[in-house]
Amino acid sequence: MNELETFLLQFGNLNSKQLDLVKSKTNPLELKKDAYFIEAGQLFDQVAFILHGILRICYYNNKGEEITKYFLHENRFLANPYKGEPMTEYIQAVTDCKLLVFHKKDWNELSQTIDSWDSMTSKIVQQALVEKLDRRSSLVTEDATTRYITFLEKFPNMVNQVPLSYVASYLGITQQSLSRIRKNIH
Amino acid sequence: MNELETFLLQFGNLNSKQLDLVKSKTNPLELKKDAYFIEAGQLFDQVAFILHGILRICYYNNKGEEITKYFLHENRFLANPYKGEPMTEYIQAVTDCKLLVFHKKDWNELSQTIDSWDSMTSKIVQQALVEKLDRRSSLVTEDATTRYITFLEKFPNMVNQVPLSYVASYLGITQQSLSRIRKNIH
DNA sequence: GAAATCGTTTACCATTTGGTAAAAAGCGAT
DNA sequence: ATCGCTTTTTACCAAATGGTAAACGATTTC
Numbered sequence A, B: 001m002n003e004l005e006t007f008l009l010q011f012g013n014l015n016s017k018q019l020d021l022v023k024s025k026t027n028p029l030e031l032k033k034d035a036y037f038i039e040a041g042q043l044f045d046q047v048a049f050i051l052h053g054i055l056r057i058c059y060y061n062n063k064g065e066e067i068t069k070y071f072l073h074e075n076r077f078l079a080n081p082y083k084g085e086p087m088t089e090y091i092q093a094v095t096d097c098k099l100l101v102f103h104k105k106d107w108n109e110l111s112q113t114i115d116s117w118d119s120m121t122s123k124i125v126q127q128a129l130v131e132k133l134d135r136r137s138s139l140v141t142e143d144a145t146t147r148y149i150t151f152l153e154k155f156p157n158m159v160n161q162v163p164l165s166y167v168a169s170y171l172g173i174t175q176q177s178l179s180r181i182r183k184n185i186h
Numbered sequence C: 001g002a003a004a005t006c007g008t009t010t011a012c013c014a015t016t017t018g019g020t021a022a023a024a025a026g027c028g029a030t
Numbered sequence D: 001a002t003c004g005c006t007t008t009t010t011a012c013c014a015a016a017t018g019g020t021a022a023a024c025g026a027t028t029t030c
Helices: A002-009 A016-024 A104-113 A117-141 A144-154 A164-171 A175-185 B002-009 B016-024 B104-113 B117-141 B144-154 B164-171 B175-185
Strands: A027-031 A036-038 A046-052 A055-060 A066-072 A090-093 A097-103 B027-031 B036-038 B046-052 B055-060 B066-072 B090-093 B097-103
Touching: A002 A016, A002 A046, A016 A104, A046 A104, A066 A164, A097 A104, A104 A117, A117 A144, A117 B117, A144 A164, A144 A175, A164 A175, B002 B016, B002 B046, B016 B104, B046 B104, B066 B164, B097 B104, B104 B117, B117 B144, B144 B164, B144 B175, B164 B175
Parallel strands: none
Antiparallel strands: A027 A097, A036 A090, A046 A097, A055 A066, A055 A090, B027 B097, B036 B090, B046 B097, B055 B066, B055 B090
16 A cells, blocks of 8 residues: 555655545455456546556457557556547456556545645656657567567566567567567577 | 637637737747757757647667657647656658747746646647557557558648658658558559 | 366468668759 | 759568467466
8 A cells, every 4th residue: 555655655745644535545456367457348437556466458459469558567557548438458467466446536536635636647647658658669660679678678577477478469579479589589 | 820729729718818828928930841849959848839830759769760750740739748858859840830839937837827727738748648659559560561551541641741761760661661562552 | 197278489481571772753953 | 954962662682570380388177
């Protein structure tokens, strides 16, 4: 729970009463490996903080292949920037996960009692989007080997915790290509 | 100038007095084709609205090649989400451009007189980031031909207004590959 | 422990893309 | 129209990646 406090305080000041109020709106959720947090087509009217574990955001491309679009790890928020629209992607636990879940309604209502809430949360969303964008950008212009090395640097240990087939689709290559690249590096 | 009003009103209500105040902070700027709006290493402490023309955001990759990261077209804002840091990228006019430029200071101070300013501008930034992310994502998993076709759909006419070498680097391929792809499509 | 299942690697070849270089096409200035 | 310059296309071959299939290894299930 403390991780949430630490995270929030990066984006603004909250006194202990305000922190307690925020915490009172959280619902703990444990997900077993491979369980779905949100399935495609559902409305995602929650905001979740990842206390522990790895999740992935996925979709099926036009060839019917399952693509891992992002990995999400602990001390990050999980929300839907496409407000009000049903999810085109699904979110799945890659390892056992512990989350703190807010109902979107509760999350938004916090701005009524915490003046800085809106500004804090918009900073959080912006930072998350910028980070995703940076990650995504590096996947376009570099060759597959460089992309894999960058992945190893940005997500240390992740490669030992997730199936390589997920990593391959995240990097935009086949599993066989990734295997070949790994062989050539070592 | 009317384009700015129309754009802003998508994100919240402003009365005519507030609109006049916003407009009073703008400085018109014309850029000739190939002129730089911001060069790498500079501080980008402005916010600009594109009235007319096309710009591109660029950088040099680790091989020293010039990469076009985004194209920006009219009725869009142009700002630096990495607040306060010097630009690692540069912004160049691809065609003759007309901009409305705000000093960042003026832009931020508008929140003192317009209550909804912060919430409007954070919506604008978020929408822009989400759009960039969508564009960028489609460039990773699809093959080069599909990427080019998607580019044609998302940016109609753009291909007739910008050098193909820019388009190629945006798509993450060489100019020769793009030429080959164009030949095969027609 | 054997069988079944899943994840990963390897091999083979087809396809795509990159790199170098040259030719062709477009364009502005004179 | 011609020249000079830039942009785009083409050609050739090398390198990287994809697709299919099989083998291998680890884990689970009975």
